[in-house]
Amino acid sequence: MSSHITAPRGTQDILPPTSARWLALERRIHDLARRFGYGEMRTPIFESTELFVRGVGETTDIVEKEMYTFFDKGERSITLRPEFTAPVMRAALEHKLFGQGPQRWYYVGPIFRYERPQKGRYRQAHQFGVECTGYAGPEADFEVIALAWELVRSHGIEDAVLNVNTIGDDVCRPRYREALLAHFRPHADELSADSQRRLEKNPLRILDSKDERDHAFVTTAPTFESVLCDACREHFAALRAYLDAAGIPYVVNPKIVRGLDYYTRTVFEIISCVLGAQSTVCGGGRYDGLVASLGGPPTPAVGFALGLERFLMMLDALHGEVEQPRAGVQAIGLGTQARALLVPLVTELRRMLAQPVFMDYDDRKLLAHLKMADRNNARYALILGSDELAAGELVVRDLEARTDRRIPLGRAGDVAAALGEEQS
RNA sequence: GUGAUUGUAGCUCAGCUGGUUAGAGCGCCUGACUGUGACUCAGGAGGUCGCCGGUUCGAACCCGGUCAGUCACCCCA
Numbered sequence: 001m002s003s004h005i006t007a008p009r010g011t012q013d014i015l016p017p018t019s020a021r022w023l024a025l026e027r028r029i030h031d032l033a034r035r036f037g038y039g040e041m042r043t044p045i046f047e048s049t050e051l052f053v054r055g056v057g058e059t060t061d062i063v064e065k066e067m068y069t070f071f072d073k074g075e076r077s078i079t080l081r082p083e084f085t086a087p088v089m090r091a092a093l094e095h096k097l098f099g100q101g102p103q104r105w106y107y108v109g110p111i112f113r114y115e116r117p118q119k120g121r122y123r124q125a126h127q128f129g130v131e132c133t134g135y136a137g138p139e140a141d142f143e144v145i146a147l148a149w150e151l152v153r154s155h156g157i158e159d160a161v162l163n164v165n166t167i168g169d170d171v172c173r174p175r176y177r178e179a180l181l182a183h184f185r186p187h188a189d190e191l192s193a194d195s196q197r198r199l200e201k202n203p204l205r206i207l208d209s210k211d212e213r214d215h216a217f218v219t220t221a222p223t224f225e226s227v228l229c230d231a232c233r234e235h236f237a238a239l240r241a242y243l244d245a246a247g248i249p250y251v252v253n254p255k256i257v258r259g260l261d262y263y264t265r266t267v268f269e270i271i272s273c274v275l276g277a278q279s280t281v282c283g284g285g286r287y288d289g290l291v292a293s294l295g296g297p298p299t300p301a302v303g304f305a306l307g308l309e310r311f312l313m314m315l316d317a318l319h320g321e322v323e324q325p326r327a328g329v330q331a332i333g334l335g336t337q338a339r340a341l342l343v344p345l346v347t348e349l350r351r352m353l354a355q356p357v358f359m360d361y362d363d364r365k366l367l368a369h370l371k372m373a374d375r376n377n378a379r380y381a382l383i384l385g386s387d388e389l390a391a392g393e394l395v396v397r398d399l400e401a402r403t404d405r406r407i408p409l410g411r412a413g414d415v416a417a418a419l420g421e422e423q424s
Numbered sequence: 425g426u427g428a429u430u431g432u433a434g435c436u437c438a439g440c441u442g443g444u445u446a447g448a449g450c451g452c453c454u455g456a457c458u459g460u461g462a463c464u465c466a467g468g469a470g471g472u473c474g475c476c477g478g479u480u481c482g483a484a485c486c487c488g489g490u491c492a493g494u495c496a497c498c499c500c501a
Binding site: 006009060061062065066083111113115116117118119120121122125126127128129194205210211258259260269276277278280281282283305306307308309310311334335364365366367368369370371372373374381383385386387395397399402404 | 425426454457458459460461462491492493494495496497498499500501
């Protein structure tokens, strides 16, 4: 076994029938994005390393230790994308799209992060996300959250909870940072090792600590509320009013801080407890400074990313295996002559029918063929054996109703009609 | 990156304090049955017990390493 080549750690093969679930989800995603007026953007899987260093933030974990970075043969530093927002903004900048007013894009595809794998956390993961640029007002925040929530809601996920928070802008966030430093620094020695590290790097993260030692200091820490500037306060209040009016349930969670540097004001996550520690299915927020930091015009923007693996896991946990209704036709030709007549008929049926047409080419008994029809979950069987051959007929069996009909052999249109599908 | 835990057939799992030829159920193939499929019965295929090394007369079992999964931390989708 060890001599066999296996999929790299943290990656997975998606095989039938699971791949069909992926395809179905992706179709619903494309349809949802289209209904919200978003256009798909496809960007390269690898980019210049510099893009992520500047776009995601030099001191983030993603950039510091999780990127798949290498030099290509031209000695360019290349990185497999660990997220989509920076690449999408780079592409928009490159194609001068910001000069054309507000924009709405979405994306679906793989991302790569070198992390220790566990359930719901992979080195190659897939994300769906949207970016809405050009609107500074809370309507855009609402729209993006509503889109994410619609995806969750339409799948009947009752377990999911929307958490929202505001982390201020470049006026009040530095103030909050100072307030936190002033609060925690005198007790630095008493904090957990992780939090001592966070103190210098990202003090907001201390609020999220699960360590007992930090707990007392976290509960007495100043709230963002106390330093929030008026503009941010109004923005957040307006967003909440929109959510209330739309009937989208949420909780304000001051611990939602997000790990990427570019967020401003609104941040949100959709959390599910069925996923254990990897509880965030979807996370996003506003990032008004990112485009400018990449060298573009000052452009307000808001977006989110949703993890497809985690989303599918939630669906599994909530709905389990859903029994698929029978669909399709199993063509059964008993003997060489029958097969020779059936093969061209099958080809024609595959052109005419929306449902799948199955056929097995081996010499088997009728019984074995019918078992295959069951395995394929086919609704109908077309049986052509020596009797039918002699009579110039074809048996159409409804495998669910257990009824037979005999139709003239030859025209695919007759078969389609017998299957209740009008030919187009 | 830190700590813990698991690894036996395609899948789910048994396998006693180390004992010689490693099992079950499901699935798969064949037959009972060239003509009616979710049933039944009979037979069959499929394993270097994750991998490497050590201890031992003898290892699926004990020890070390390694790879992979899982859980928590970290972080995030």
